[in-house]
Amino acid sequence: MKQIETVMRTAPVIPVLVIEDLAHAKPIAEALVAGGLKVLEVTLRTSVAFQAMEIMRQVPGAIVGAGTVLNPSQLGSAVDAGADFIVSPGLTPALGQAAITAGVPFLPGVSNAADIMLGLDFGFHHFKFFPAETSGGITALKALAAPFFDAKFCPTGGISAATAPDWLALDPVLCVGGSWVVPKGAPDVALIEATARAAAALAQ
Numbered sequence: 276m277k278q279i280e281t282v283m284r285t286a287p288v289i290p291v292l293v294i295e296d297l298a299h300a301k302p303i304a305e306a307l308v309a310g311g312l313k314v315l316e317v318t319l320r321t322s323v324a325f326q327a328m329e330i331m332r333q334v335p336g337a338i339v340g341a342g343t344v345l346n347p348s349q350l351g352s353a354v355d356a357g358a359d360f361i362v363s364p365g366l367t368p369a370l371g372q373a374a375i376t377a378g379v380p381f382l383p384g385v386s387n388a389a390d391i392m393l394g395l396d397f398g399f400h401h402f403k404f405f406p407a408e409t410s411g412g413i414t415a416l417k418a419l420a421a422p423f424f425d426a427k428f429c430p431t432g433g434i435s436a437a438t439a440p441d442w443l444a445l446d447p448v449l450c451v452g453g454s455w456v457v458p459k460g461a462p463d464v465a466l467i468e469a470t471a472r473a474a475a476a477l478a479q
């Protein structure tokens with residue numbers, strides 16, 4: 276199992292995926308990996324999310340994590356479904372403890388100093404800055420990164436192909452997350468692969 280820093284350094288962009296139809300799982304994962312984005316975050320927002328993760332994990336090269344993990348029960352189910360890593364929009368003591376107990380790479384969501392301090396208490400140094408744009412954007416992350424000089428971030432929420440390079444230029448930012456790579460609906464695999472290739476090319 277990879278460390279969360281290794282996962283974050285694999286590609287500059289983590290596509291945030293909302294899979295509504297299980298038939299879309301394989302073609303989307305194949306197109307993303309072909310385009311150079313190997314790290315995939317499947318949000319637990321749909322009833323087929325766990326099955327989608329299992330299908331995507333069969334695609335050679337794919338590193339598949341679960342997103343929108345809100346509590347220990349969902350974390351346990353995601354680990355059972357083979358999640359390579361776990362992403363949450365926020366951090367609670369119960370979820371932090373569950374991630375440590377499970378020994379799974381974990382990227383907890385933070386949006387302020389207290390969130391980061393809770394994470395540090397657990398020994399976490401890698402965070403999803405969420406929701407990135409509405410939490411103050413680049414200015415806010417720069418301010419937070421000053422006292423928390425050891426912390427590394429994956430800003431997510433409101434980031435686009437146009438703004439991703441500005442975030443990736445920040446030292447503590449190892450990658451960004453975003454749903455822009457895979458538009459909703461039936462997958463246009465050629466478009467997804469091309470968008471992924473452009474995103475992968477943003478590597479620092």
Ligand SMILES: O=C(O)C(=O)C[C@H](O)[C@H](O)COP(=O)(O)O
Binds near residue numbers: 318431453454
């Ligand atoms: O579902 C989750 O786990 C989340 O925490 C939220 C997602 O990461 C963001 O909604 C993605 O943001 P957009 O790229 O602006 O669509």
